[in-house]
Amino acid sequence: MTDIERVGVVGCGQMGAGIAEVCARSGLDVMVAETTGEALEIGRTRLTNSLGKAAERGKITEEQRDATLDRLSFTTDLGEFSDRDLVIEAVVENEQIKTEIFQVLDQVVTRPDAILASNTSSIPLVKLAVATSRPDQVIGIHFFNPAPVQALVELIPALTTGDETIKRSEALVGDILGKHAIRAQDRAGFVVNALLIPYLLSAIRMFESGIASREDIDNGMELGCAHPMGPLKLSDLIGLDTIVAIAESMYEEYKEPLYAAPPLLLRMVDAGRMGRKTGSGFYSY
Ligand SMILES: CC(=O)CC(=O)SCCNC(=O)CCNC(=O)[C@H](O)C(C)(C)COP(=O)(O)OP(=O)(O)OC[C@H]1O[C@@H](n2cnc3c(N)ncnc32)[C@H](O)[C@@H]1OP(=O)(O)O
Numbered sequence: 001m002t003d004i005e006r007v008g009v010v011g012c013g014q015m016g017a018g019i020a021e022v023c024a025r026s027g028l029d030v031m032v033a034e035t036t037g038e039a040l041e042i043g044r045t046r047l048t049n050s051l052g053k054a055a056e057r058g059k060i061t062e063e064q065r066d067a068t069l070d071r072l073s074f075t076t077d078l079g080e081f082s083d084r085d086l087v088i089e090a091v092v093e094n095e096q097i098k099t100e101i102f103q104v105l106d107q108v109v110t111r112p113d114a115i116l117a118s119n120t121s122s123i124p125l126v127k128l129a130v131a132t133s134r135p136d137q138v139i140g141i142h143f144f145n146p147a148p149v150q151a152l153v154e155l156i157p158a159l160t161t162g163d164e165t166i167k168r169s170e171a172l173v174g175d176i177l178g179k180h181a182i183r184a185q186d187r188a189g190f191v192v193n194a195l196l197i198p199y200l201l202s203a204i205r206m207f208e209s210g211i212a213s214r215e216d217i218d219n220g221m222e223l224g225c226a227h228p229m230g231p232l233k234l235s236d237l238i239g240l241d242t243i244v245a246i247a248e249s250m251y252e253e254y255k256e257p258l259y260a261a262p263p264l265l266l267r268m269v270d271a272g273r274m275g276r277k278t279g280s281g282f283y284s285y
């Protein structure tokens, strides 16, 4: 079991909202932070709608939905995270922005044994750990999209992470959140993205070179390999800006051409077509 009761989640985009939902549905007291009141309202609506849908589909009762909402609080002031036992950062995949947030968390989270975790998809955890005065208490806790549905969480200890932090994180993920944890070394992409991202980039290159239509590429993998979503639909779900950021971290680490973002993907992000979250990507939503 775990001693973690109060959780902070930084960022309430698709992953932050999902992680907050998973934690609150598991009985934890969850405070969510966003940079502006407007972003906070969008995040709150996202979470409320998701819990409403879960109740409509009979996954939770209306009482459980209301109790879960009662365990959620919202703030634009990271200073309110001072009593958190665990903070999970889930902001945009940008090393500088994440580093600054870890520096602030290090100042404001006062509990001496608090864990500072990142949901990063690819950024080496040690870079975030050394930005704090407690590098032994920083770890990657990487959820999968959509967080309330996917059973997996990757745990990524940095070279500096202490055994106690790993043990407490593992207990939280398995015993409280009911997810299956796998352990990965602190290398860009960890386990799943190191395998998934080159596959998605290959599908984008295939589409770009005109070998097949987007529908045929997606149907190929859905009907031929029983994937729940083809690679172009999945790219739109993840977010094309996030895929570029992950590819860049992996390319920087390994200089492997398979990890380089194809020009079409870069131009789509330049055009603001980030996938589902902006209403258009490889498909329109
Ligand atoms: C980039 C990274 O760092 C790491 C990553 O996350 S990589 C991406 C990993 N994710 C994937 O590969 C997703 C692959 N796709 C899927 O698993 C599925 O297509 C999907 C779950 C997204 C949707 O499934 P679907 O069958 O097409 O649609 P749908 O029937 O609407 O949903 C299936 C279930 O998921 C639930 N669901 C779907 N989206 C949800 C969301 N955002 N939040 C909560 N629940 C959701 C639905 O409520 C439904 O639940 P029930 O069956 O219990 O009623």
Ligand SMILES: NC(=O)C1=CN([C@@H]2O[C@H](COP(=O)(O)OP(=O)(O)OC[C@H]3O[C@@H](n4cnc5c(N)ncnc54)[C@H](OP(=O)(O)O)[C@@H]3O)[C@@H](O)[C@H]2O)C=CC1
Pocket: 011, 012, 013, 014, 015, 016, 034, 035, 036, 039, 090, 091, 092, 093, 094, 097, 119, 120, 121, 122, 142, 143, 144, 145, 237, 238, 239, 242, 277
């Ligand atoms: N998408 C996916 O499938 C997965 C993503 N991840 C990782 O989760 C993290 C979040 O991704 P995701 O939720 O998809 O992204 P979203 O684009 O949905 O959300 C990004 C969040 O970051 C916030 N943000 C943006 N800029 C800043 C800033 N300068 N300072 C503080 N907050 C900022 C956004 O707030 P605002 O709205 O105000 O800009 C928003 O809350 C990333 O590290 C990503 O790699 C991990 C697993 C899966």
